[in-house]
Amino acid sequence: MMMRSQTLLRIIFLLVFLGWLMVWILLPTKVYKDTWTPKLTTKLNSKYFREQGTNLLLFTFPVMFVGALGCIYLHLLQKRTEKLPYKSGGVINRWLCFLRRPFVVMSPIGIVTTMELIFALMFAALLIWSLSNYLHTSFGHLHMHKEGEKVWQARFRSVALRVGYIGNICWAFLFFPVTRGSSILPLFGLTSESSIKYHIWLGHLSNALFAWHTIGFFIYWAITNQMNQAIEWRKTYVSNLAGVFASLIALVMWVTSAPRFRRKMFEVFFYTHHLYTLYILFYAIHVGVAYMCMIAPGIFLFLIDRHLRFLQSRQHAPLLSARLLPCGAVELNFSKSPSLNYNPTSMMFINVPKISKLQWHPFTVISSSNMETDILSVAIKSGGSWSNKLYQELSSSALDHLDVSVEGPYGPNTSQFLRYDQLVLVSGGSGITPFISIIRDIIFHNQQQESHVSRVLLVCTFKNSAELTMLDLMLPVSASATQISNLSVQIEAYVTRENEEPPRDSQEKIQTKWFKPTLSDTPISVVLGPNNWLWLGAIISSSFLMFLLLLGIITRYYIYPIEKNSDEVYNWTFKVLWFLFILCAGICICSSAVFIWWKGQNSLECKQIMNVEVPIPTRSPGSWIYGSERELESLPHQSLVQATNVHFGARPDLKKILFECKDKDVGVLVCGPRGMRHEVARICASGLGDNLHFEAISFTW
Structure with missing residues (x-):
């Protein structure tokens, strides 16, 4: 059924x-x-919806319908996945595996699969088709906007205008990839983290088209002596000045989002990118409500997700402990609700008000919700000013509590990696963190007799020997020896900048610090969305229905009487502001109501969790990677020590390693520097290893 x-x-x-x-x-x-x-x-633009009626039905309603119905589908899929045992890699559809194989590997585009290339070509064909038809139609019925205007000038204006129409198509898809709790992306087998590159591509393309649109009109106004049009703000039609403001904001966001600028000055990128609210405002005033209905679905679903994230982020998560590694990495352990489930390779966004009240940074969740039912752990590697300040703050001996807010976790809807016969995990530096959650989850499934457990080969490279302590994070402190006794894991660790193991006396120990949560802290609990699809579907449906109801009432009983009695068109800007206000009001009211009700349902469970006393060890462990003895007797390090080979002064021969994998289905996951990701992608795309199924995880957008 x-x-x-x-x-x-x-x-x-x-x-x-x-x-x-x-x-x-x-x-x-x-x-x-x-x-x-x-x-x-005639049929749809009634007194209740006026000029936006057609676009509401044809462009807005279908996506909102899919968004709401998709929640039901994902709920059913989630229940079915929990009941069915994991199947081996032999059932993987060969055709889909071929489409997911890397096809283009090059900078700055990155790694593009065959499926992505097909969809990109189809999207490009849609843009070319639309522009050619717009121009063909407009050139056949040229409208002269000024007495004495030449035909070539009118055509120039028409091209500039229609290029803006094409940019509007890009905007219709722009916000889907950045909706973290999306109910649409999982329908295509995507996550927000893996889809960020689509947002970047669409952002660059739309900005280029809108820049062409803006510059084209400035040239047209200059050659026809109409530069005063640039500052015109009409009451009954398109506002040119609003369009200029939107273009300037877009330019600032575009420049600061360049890869080099973003990496060197992340804070500037972070703050300027939040100008999207003003961008949407001026863009909407420029194009009007009818055109906004064409791109509204993506914005609508994004705002629902953004408001739910805002509500979650108002709470402080109880930080229980932190493991400080000599390499500058830290593991943060939070208390969570047992009902909160997530899949490996998930991400969580963290804010530490003491360091910055505005900055949110994404980090990998390294815990397994199956193994650690009441603990959620993230790994943070010091590499920037924010993470360095956090490490220094945690290193302070006087610190016994730290306020931390979180959003998430967000990740894949299923654990697809368990379907492979063998997993080859290739990492560089901090790129090992997503694989820690995979290995912890495999440790859990290793105990389930009905589960298929993949053999694991972890190939990790580090700059120096201190970074080898990252391997300690593969096991939580609570792990028992029986959990890994039969686990088939082989670890090949490469230290590239040291030729021999340093003396053990010079090796720093791992520090474990424990904190005291306060009464105001709330365990990380189920967030409406990925952990409760039905309630997200209810929010989407009720928000959209409230939006339509309020829009119909305002249009019919306020705007329409004014236009009917005065024989004038209602103010263009005010109509847009009403549209945006009603849209935001519907989202805020419905989302907040459901969130508050759900929070009340979980409050009892959260209180029970906070009342549980956590045992605090009195001493800090050393690192098992060097064979030194742990002072925590319960830690089962011996099996992993035997499975680990450390190579000093060498780099892995990835081609040899991958081609030696002879299993029928081998999942190849890579996370690390761009060069490493591209090298592995080229090997998997060469066609010499048909059993290799590639997937990349990237922290750099």
Whole structure:
């Protein structure tokens, strides 16, 4: 029954999605303009919705419908995944594996799979098709905007205007990849973290098109002596000045998001990117409510997600302990609700008010929700000013409490890596952190007789021997010897900048610090969204319905009487402001109401968790990687010591290592510097290893 329901939902998703795309394809054609528009305007642009009625039905409703129905599908999928045993890699669809194989590996584009290339070409074809049809239609019916205007000038203006239309198509997809708790991305097998590059591509493309649109109009105004048009703010039509403001804001965001600028001056990038709120405001005033309805779904779902994240971030998470490694890395251990589940390679955003009240940074969750039901751990490697300050703060002997706020965790909807016969995990430096959660989860499934457990080969490279202590994070302090006794893990560690092991006397020990949570701290609990899809679906549905209800009431009983009695069009800017206000009001009211109710349901469980006393060890352990003895007798380090080979002054021969993997299905996951990711991608894309299934995890956007 559940399988039939999921199949039916997939068919509905496909039909609605194809219908939505078909509308975008037909939008620039004469058929849509001359045949569809008059009929749809007559039937849909009623007194309740006026000029935005058609676009609400054709562009906004289908995506919101998929977003809400997708929550039901993901809920059913989640229940089915929990009940079914993990299957081996032999059932992996070969055709899909081929499409996911890297096809293009080059800078600055990065790693592009065959499937991504196909969709990129289809999207490019949509843009070219739309622009060519817009220009063909407009050139056939040129409108002269000034007496004495030449034909080439009118065509120049038309090109600049239609390029802006194409940029609007990019905006329709721009916000989907950055919706962290999205119910649409998982339908395509995507996560927000893996889709950030699509947001970057769309951002660059839309900014380039809007820059062309803006510069084109300035040139047109200059050659036709109409420069005063640039500062015109009309009451009944498009506001040019609002468009100029939007272009200037976009330019600032575009420049500060350049890779070099973002890495060297992250804070500037971080703060300027939050200008998107003003960007949306001026953009909406420039294009009007009818065009905003075309791109509203992505913004609507993003704002729901953003508001839920805001509500979660208002709480302080109880920091229980921190493991300080000699290499400058730290493991933060938080108290969490046992009902909070997440999959390996998840991310969590952290804010420490004592360091910066505004900055939020993403870090890898290294714990397993299956193994550690009441603890959530993240790993942070010092590399910037924020992380260095955090390490110094935690190193302070006088510190016994630290306020920390969190958002998340966010990650994949399923644990696909368990389907492979063998896993090859290739990491560089702090890139090992996503794989720690995988290994911890495999340790748990190793005890489940009905579970298929993949053999693991971890190939990790470090600059110096101190970074070898990152391997200590693979095991939580609470691990028992029976959990890893039969675990098939081989670790090949490479230290590239040292030729021999340093003396053991010079090796610093790992420090473990324990903190005292306060009464105001709240254990990290289930967030509406990935951990409760049905409630997210309820929020999406109720928010959208409230938006339509309020929009219909305001339009019918406030805007329409004014226009009818005065025979004038209602103020363009005020109408846009009403649209945005109603949209935000619907989201805030429904999201807050459900969140507050859900928080009340979880309050009893949170109190019980906070009342549990946590045992505090009196001494700090050393590192098992050097074979030194742990002072915590319960730590089962011996099995991992025997499975670890450390190579000093060498780099791994990745091609040899990968081609020696002879299992039928080998999952190859890589996380590290760009050069390493590209090298592994080229090896997997060479075609010499058909059994290699590639996936990259990147911290650098």
